[in-house]
Amino acid sequence: MIDEFDLFMISKHLFKALNQDINIEIVIISNTPKKSMKLVNLCKRLIDLEASIYWAMDDSLFTNEDYFAIFDKEYLICGSKQSIYENPETLLRSKNDFFNGLAQSSQRINLLSGNIEIEFNVDKSIVFAQEYITLKWETKNTHEIIIYPHGWEVEAQGFKTIKINEDTKFTLEGKNKDKSLRKSVFVRVLKENEIDFNVDVYDSILKDFIAIEPTLTEQGLYAAFLNQRIKLTWNIPMIGKLSESKLGKLTLKGSHEFILNQNETFLFTFKSINKTQTKKISFKCFYDESFFEEDLEEGLKTEKLAQKQALNRQKWASYLIRIGVKLFNIFKKKK
The missing domain is CATH 2.60.40 (Immunoglobulin-like)
Structure with a gap:
């Protein structure tokens, strides 16, 4: 059981173990359903080597950071101090049972691939300075969606209302493990000069x-x-x-x-x-x-x-x- 940051820290060791045909199961603890493209790419490489990866959303576990690893059903490594057990075997079995239950209740990561679909539009394409516009989008088959030039990371579908002061090209980029696709809209801002x-x-x-x-x-x-x-x-x-x-x-x-x-x-x-x-x-x-x-x-x-x-x-x-x-x-x- 681990979080996204620690997964990156030990990723090289995981690759070495998987290349030696060692079976690895990972439960990633998070407080959000969103997965960064960097994480998606790492999980793709691990899954291609036959690792089993699960995604568990749990605010309490994420906050406590009580992460651990079990090797060969015999050795236990914990990231924080544990309660005192009379028999260490009891602690090992407790953690193992907890992991199995967490894996069963968590979502197995199945990475999206193939063609991406994007609908991206704006309600007004010609406006005056200080006027509000609304961007609206809907995507399918994407892990990561970013709107440039502001670098907003957004959900698969939604809308955003903003005030605009200058000509701006907005580009929405959607990615999955295999492909990426971009769609753009341009908003022209008319400058109001003094009448003469x-x-x-x-x-x-x-x-x-x-x-x-x-x-x-x-x-x-x-x-x-x-x-x-x-x-x-x-x-x-x-x-x-x-x-x-x-x-x-x-x-x-x-x-x-x-x-x-x-x-x-x-x-x-x-x-x-x-x-x-x-x-x-x-x-x-x-x-x-x-x-x-x-x-x-x-x-x-x-x-x-x-x-x-x-x-x-x-x-x-x-x-x-x-x-x-x-x-x-x-x-x-x-x-």
Whole structure:
């Protein structure tokens, strides 16, 4: 009678004895029905040499570790101190009877072999970060089942629910004494980026739109001239629904053009499975001469300067592009 660890410790001596045609019976004590693939391979070699091996699940025996061996029905070796017997023969016969009874009540190890069957699937193959998925499996004719990349040792059938944050390939490997088989599933995790919008204004000289940037003082605040044509464009590569407080429901890829005749504000909302994002875009409407008006109200000077700088960048960009067009036309005429 022995446990799995001690069996490995004396395995070399067992092989030598079996090769000399010595009959060996082994009862392995455990507190679980699971057998490691390393143990399965060792038992296969011992059984091939005609050893008889039994598997006994007993928490008390496993905890007490009162292991022993009997040789030729005459010699007894115990791993722990025994009670005092007047006659040593009585102890030997007691242990022998106990072993025989334990062997009869235990399960004889018959190692599985042949083809392995595996069903392995996941309930969702495309998810967002922090979302839960459930892996489910069922195997037949296997001694050992491991799910990678986490190295989970699992039962022949079952399920596992986990939270996932990145693209992951899950592989279930089943083994018996002769064969191994793998089945894999892949789960893609969509990354949720912040929604973004492009803002362009129309240049009547170039007859085209040019991009503008927000003011330095407030994210999402833009400066533009009265009656200037403005275009908002967006392309959201995520799964969800987009809407705007005044425009209503919108497609995930699109644009909106309007003429600025007053201060204007847009409030966009994007709803996905995991969260809701909002984006505020505001426009400050200016006449040309407003640059030169002195704003004496406390707290507005910095904003006025920032809005002026934004408009100046817009005018300079337009001016440089016009120069480029003129030079191109001059060189074209010379040719």
